[in-house]
Amino acid sequence: MRPSLATAGAAALVGTALAQSDSVSIKDADTGFTWSSFTIDEGLTFRIAVPSPAPANASFDAVFQLIAPKTIGWAGLAWGGGMTYNPLAIMWPNGNDVVLTSRMAYGYYTPPPYPDATYTLLKKASHVNATHMQVTAKCTGCTRWGDDDIGITQMDPTNQNFMAFAYSNVPVDEPANPDSTFGIHDLIGHWVEDLSQGANPDFAALVAKNLGDSAGTPAPTSSPAPAPTASSSSSAPTTSTTSTTSTTSTASGTTKPTGEACPAKKTKKRKVQRQF
Ligand code: HEM
Numbered sequence: 001m002r003p004s005l006a007t008a009g010a011a012a013l014v015g016t017a018l019a020q021s022d023s024v025s026i027k028d029a030d031t032g033f034t035w036s037s038f039t040i041d042e043g044l045t046f047r048i049a050v051p052s053p054a055p056a057n058a059s060f061d062a063v064f065q066l067i068a069p070k071t072i073g074w075a076g077l078a079w080g081g082g083m084t085y086n087p088l089a090i091m092w093p094n095g096n097d098v099v100l101t102s103r104m105a106y107g108y109y110t111p112p113p114y115p116d117a118t119y120t121l122l123k124k125a126s127h128v129n130a131t132h133m134q135v136t137a138k139c140t141g142c143t144r145w146g147d148d149d150i151g152i153t154q155m156d157p158t159n160q161n162f163m164a165f166a167y168s169n170v171p172v173d174e175p176a177n178p179d180s181t182f183g184i185h186d187l188i189g190h191w192v193e194d195l196s197q198g199a200n201p202d203f204a205a206l207v208a209k210n211l212g213d214s215a216g217t218p219a220p221t222s223s224p225a226p227a228p229t230a231s232s233s234s235s236a237p238t239t240s241t242t243s244t245t246s247t248t249s250t251a252s253g254t255t256k257p258t259g260e261a262c263p264a265k266k267t268k269k270r271k272v273q274r275q276f
Helices: 005-013 203-210
Strands: 024-027 034-039 045-051 062-069 074-078 087-094 097-104 118-121 132-140 144-147 151-154 160-168 187-194
Touching: 034 187, 045 160, 045 203, 062 074, 062 087, 062 203, 087 132, 097 118, 097 132
Parallel strands: none
Antiparallel strands: 024 034, 034 045, 045 062, 062 132, 074 087, 074 160, 087 097, 118 132, 144 151, 160 187
């Protein structure tokens, strides 16, 4: 199986010196994590925290956080900076809960479940309120992927990495089902994330601290920092209304996509998008 041009290009550039990061470093008092954080104009914030030290040539666990308006249909984080052949964390609201699912795309259709990356929801740092959802989860298997066929990609915990996001305002087909199909994005974007900005020497302790039930736990009051190139209108939830659903995907299929063909709809691209 051959990688798409987009993925091949991004993979080839991993580890090389990039010009400038789009992310900023934030210490979030609520969770205790120090994040590498990226916010877009549309009010979505993507954050990553990594252990310090982390191995340079082996998979390491990482924690990501998404803060997004509750009105979105779904949002996704592409750990390798493109749609195909890299781990995707896909999230959507389901009433006052949030569904989180591990996927990998092998073409431009609904990405099927990807069992090689697993997510552990950090419930104390995951909240839904009347306007926003906040999802915080540890991923095992998101920082190194691939095989002899498509090549191995290793994220650099001390340097810049290509990331990508996508989201749609259209709800997924079955919001309660982590394996649900969904349609194409309304917006995609790429950015350069400096993971050294999200280094956490006390990573394991912070993961342990944020595990557990969010019910009754106050949501964070800090606001996501604006991205260097864009102002933000987003804010973190201020009231926790429910616990969040842990939805690590349990489906096993990884190689035979069965999703629908790409709908004929134009996707917008963010200004920060870079051509790799
Ligand atoms: C049903 C689901 C999806 C469909 C039908 C779909 C379809 C497509 C299509 C047709 C393109 C090419 C657009 C162009 O060249 O103008 C594209 C690009 C892209 N998609 Fe998706 N997509 C889906 C889900 C996702 C998800 C879940 C992500 C997760 C982050 C994602 C991320 C991207 C990105 C970053 C690009 C830009 C090209 C690249 O960097 O690979 N897509 N998608």
